Amino acid sequence: xxxxxxxxxxxxEHLAGARRSLTTAAGPIYLQTHCSPLLIEQLRAEQGLRAxxxxxxxxxGLLLKLARDNDAxxxxxxxxxxxxxxxxxxxxxxxxxxxxxxxxxxxxxxSSNWRRMxxxxxxxxxxxxxxxxxxxxxxxMGLHWHWDMGGTELSPLNYRSMLERLCAxxxxxxxxxxxxxINMHPANIFLARLGRTTExxxxxxxxxxxxxxxTLPGM
Numbered sequence: 001x002x003x004x005x006x007x008x009x010x011x012x013e014h015l016a017g018a019r020r021s022l023t024t025a026a027g028p029i030y031l032q033t034h035c036s037p038l039l040i041e042q043l044r045a046e047q048g049l050r051a052x053x054x055x056x057x058x059x060x061g062l063l064l065k066l067a068r069d070n071d072a073x074x075x076x077x078x079x080x081x082x083x084x085x086x087x088x089x090x091x092x093x094x095x096x097x098x099x100x101x102x103x104x105x106x107x108x109x110x111s112s113n114w115r116r117m118x119x120x121x122x123x124x125x126x127x128x129x130x131x132x133x134x135x136x137x138x139x140x141m142g143l144h145w146h147w148d149m150g151g152t153e154l155s156p157l158n159y160r161s162m163l164e165r166l167c168a169x170x171x172x173x174x175x176x177x178x179x180x181x182i183n184m185h186p187a188n189i190f191l192a193r194l195g196r197t198t199e200x201x202x203x204x205x206x207x208x209x210x211x212x213x214x215t216l217p218g219m
Contacts (some may be wrong), residue, residue: 002208006159008067009092010135010183011127013083017048018032018033018034018125018126018130019031019032019033020032021099022045022119022122024114024118024119025117026083026113026114026117026174027077027079028080028121029077029078029079029080029085029114030078030080031075031076031077031122031123031126032075032076032078033073033076033126033127033130034073034075034077034130035067035074035075035076035198036067037064037067037068037149039065039067039076039101040060040063040155041081043060043076043078043083043084043204044060044080044082044083045057045059045060045083045084046083046084046085046086046111046113047111047113048085048111048112048113048114048201049084049085049087049109050056050112050148051109051146051147051148052107052146056072060084062153063076063084063087063089066089066091066109069091069092069175071091071092072089072090072091072104072128073088073089073090073104073127073131074088074089075088075089075115075126075127077110077119077123081101084110084113085110085111085113085114086110086111086119086120086123086153087108087109087122088106088107088123088127089106089108089122089129090104090105090106090127090138090219091104091106092104092105093105093109093139093161096179096180096209097139097179097209098204098205099110099209100137100205100209101137101197101199101201101202101205101206102135102137103136103137103138103139103202103206104136104137104138104139104197104201105138105141106134106138106139106140107140108120108123108124108201109148110123112178115152117186120165120166121137123128124166124170133193133195133198134195134196134198135195135197135198135199136195136200136208137192137193137194137195137202137203137206138172138192138195139190139191139192140167140172140189140190140191140192140193140201141179141181141182141188141190142160142163142164142184142189142190143181143182143184143188144156144159144160144187144188145157146158156185156187157169157186157187160187160189163189163191164189164191167191167193170193171193172191172193173192173193174189174190174191175190175191175192175210176210176211177189177190177209177210177211178210178211178212179212192206194206
């Protein structure tokens with residue numbers, strides 16, 4: 001039995017179409033959403049997957065933690081040999097945005113060894129097709145210290161523009177915010193996608209959170 005046969009067993013039976021195959025210039029890969037902890041345990045992070053934890057082993061640990069969170073959704077790109085080469089995660093918001101209901105933060109990355117093959121877009125296509133988000137807000141925190149720009153020949157500001165264009169095609173817009181991390185560097189960017197049926201109370205809370213202040217009374 002191949003690894004592919006084994007990992008297929010980890011797919012929820014009710015998620016028909018949640019796994020797809022894709023042919024790339026570097027070989028075939030598989031895209032799968034709603035990934036379970038069992039699947040993550042069967043896979044390993046490819047050496048170029050290090051944007052958020054700096055080391056593939058720690059990156060794998062973060063993905064396993066997300067898969068164990070019943071409120072999170074994890075979507076992966078992986079090889080037939082069992083190497084994770086890309087991911088998109090949707091996780092409940094924390095910190096500055098903790099007051100928001102039905103709001104998730106999106107994060108995504110592709111291994112530095114698998115860039116320029118359209119993998120990020122294929123992953124995002126699968127997420128926005130398979131995950132019901134019309135009644136939710138999705139936030140994107142673009143923090144430049146997480147960006148692996150090696151080999152891109154892009155400056156942080158140009159990389160920022162590239163991310164903005166990519167996310168705009170999925171309904172995200174840039175918003176000004178006083179959130180401290182976003183304001184630590186001019187290349188950082190805050191994006192949000194407001195689902196078309198999001199409750200008005202949640203939308204109002206979102207706009208109140210954008211420019212609130214923890215130091216100025218009434219702000």
